[in-house]
Amino acid sequence: MVGKRLGVNSMLEVKELYFRHKGEKRDILKGISFSAEKGFITTILGPNGSGKTTLFKCISGIWENYKGEVKVNGISIDKLPYKKRARLFSVVPQDHEPAFPYSVFDVVLMGRASYVGIFSSPGKKDYEKAETALELVGIRHLKDLPYTKISGGERQLVLIARAIAQEAPVMLLDEPTSHLDFKNQINVLKKIKEIASLKGLTVIMTLHDPNLASLFSDKIVVINSGNKIAEGSPKEVLTEKLIKRVYGIDVVKVDINGQNIICPLI
């Protein structure tokens, strides 16, 4: 991460994004602009209620009533049909309760939906890509288990494998660590970094923990109360002053082996 230059080859661009729910008077997002570079991991950081999730839903196309622009590779995603959109970016949602107990393989296979015609079923190629994705994420041994019977960390990895099977250049992850224990948080983020690097993906994820953001991102975009507070490398962005401003907590920044760690002052 050290030494990579930012500002080159913008893959995803968000311009003046405003969003409010229908019938509401207040904007949740108040004109946010930032960019995510190709091949880099960009983290959207902010406390609860900052508008992270709303921003995420607008970028991923789940919510469409926003004002402003979201462009991927120069193309506005606004009017894109779902199929095309899904080939541009994949979404890894937070862990959730599924309606039916599909097998892990079946879940990963669903990532191929944008390549399978409406009156068709997945073909040999699709099956192979699903297998490869499982291999890449290292969960091939879970292939035939019901999705509902594996641990939270494993489920998150399955969703990542599904996103890989989708073969989209941009991967969006919504709080990939929120339901996980310490061990799994680190494992999952390590995996994401490894895969992003291997496949040259552009990753955008939302996190609320500054340290995890610092350890695993190339770029951090800090938002609070619907506004962008900062954008840049972790070192640049995560200052004691910013943490105090956004989180209201006194911290001290510590440098260990070239890594920046934020320590709260109790």
Place this chain on the structure above:
Amino acid sequence: MVRRTIFKVLVLILILSFIWVEVLQAETFRVTDKLGRKVMVDVPVKRAVIVITYELIPALNLWNQVVGVSRWAEEVCGLYRAILNENPNFRKPTVGAGSDLNVEAVLRLNPDLVITWTYNPNTIWFLEKKGVKVIGIHPDSLQELYEVMRLHGKLFGKEKRVEEVIKEMGKIFNLIRARVSKIPPEKRKRVIHLGGKPTTVSCGIGITNDVIKLIGGINPASSIKERNADVSIERIIQWDPDVIFIWGSAGYDENWLYGNSQWKYVKAVREKRVYKLPRWSTWSPRIAPIALYMAMKVYPEYFRDVNFEKVADNFYKKVFGISYYKVKHYEGY
């Protein structure tokens, strides 16, 4: 002295009260209806609503004692329509369909008694709760039909007239019996009666079954102890009836069976002996001419000298006071 007077007065009052009770009891009639309900009715009834047995109104001359009828009397019953045409002043308010009474309309007429069928018991309970006297009927045999008719006689003070009507019915039944009793058992025909659907047959319970027996027919469905049952066509082919009668109000007729390849192996269809009955109520004196109609279709050779329309006309005039031919016109034949 005073005490003895008081004593005499008390005895007088006592005797008078006994007489009073006697008089009361003589005018109140206790009926147990088809649902087992016990109903006390003051007879003769002066304001009745008749839902199903409206053909008894002309038969027993109940025009002055009936204040309402169901819609079906005017819409479905050609006999009733014909009589109304002759006597427009006989028209009565209608209180809804036989299967779905308009309770408000009934209550508005302030009836002494409602005589209806037990098809929808809820209506009966509902009316009862509103303080209306209801008698539910559902004659399932000829004997029961006679009882229902005699009940009407008793309720309306027309006992003598009922016996006259029953006598006329008896004449026709006797005619039938006399002819068919001559038929040896091996020559008896298998007869079935189809209802709302071509595969719904009249079974062991009901007036239809009794009539088939009376005309010397054998109802292969009588082993099923129901009023009606849905059977597979296979079963009908197995029974192989000689004659098939179709309910007068069914939505199909004999041509439907003749044109259907699934039925062609049934004897009655092969020999073109499928007949749709006239659209007459079977809960009425008209069951007698219906029986004659059926008998003549099943055993025509035993009734060659009988002119059906003349017998019917004679019956109609005696029972309903109107000509058969006039009614036939209203039934669209």
Place this chain on the structure above:
Amino acid sequence: MKGIKALIILASPFIFGWIALFLGAYGVSPIMVLKILLNETLHVFNVGDIPEKAIIVDIRLPRVLLAGIVGACLSGAGVTLQGIFRNPLVDPFILGISAGAAFGCAITIGFLSFLPIQFMAFIFGITAVALAYTVARTQGEVSRLTLILSGVIVSAFFTALVSIVKFLVDPNKLQSIVYWLMGSFSLADWKGVKVSLLGVIFGLIPIFLMRWRLNVMSLGEEEAKALGVNVSRDRLLFIGFSTFAVAIATSLCGIIGWVGLMVPHLVRMLIGPDHKTLVPLSLAGGASFMIAADTISRTITSFDIPVGIITALTGAPFFIYLMKRGGKEAWGK
């Protein structure tokens, strides 16, 4: 193990159908059945023009085929709707399809008997769904809960309309409507089979081809969209195809409940939720269940028990057994 289960389910309609051809009210010896079938297909064993031939070829064969196809239609619609609404207890009637179809039939029998019943049932089945969809559509989006609620309202609306028709219609037609509503295969013929094939071609085959999509749809609207599925359009297609299948089925043999709810759920418990296998196995399961139920309904007593009673009586205990054994897992809860 799973593979064997799947094979059994897939083969079951043929096994049950085959057995059903040998059973019936008109006893036909097994050898004769075989001879007749071979005669029809391979033109060997000249059996001549005997009633047994009509029984097997004209009555039992179309009845078994129709039962199978109707069962598949109901079950196919059920599995589709359960997938779309992510709810294993959703049933084809919840969108008001059956009530709409019932109304179409009632109004045809009652007032428009010159029109083909199937057509009217289908028209109003589709109308009901379209109505439910329009009512639920608030801001260009349709939440599945709102859709279910509108379906219930539309269902109640059409049921009320059916009651009105029953009230207004004359008593003869009323019987036909009542019988049709009860659901039965006793009048199954080759014409019905041909009509039912429409349901297969324009209902079941599209659903079969789209079945993998149901996996993705069942993840929920947000995720399915993110995976590249045009959720609104695909949902419309699924609902349209399943409505068509149900309307055709209902118009041919009345209202038969339970199959569309039960069979997909049972198959899911036995085989798993992957629609690639679940859909074809639900079709097969629905077909064999219906064939079995109809065969029982026409062989157990001398008359036909309404098939809806059989489906309920056999379906419910089996369902309870499976639920107790391991139902929770099948729900993914």
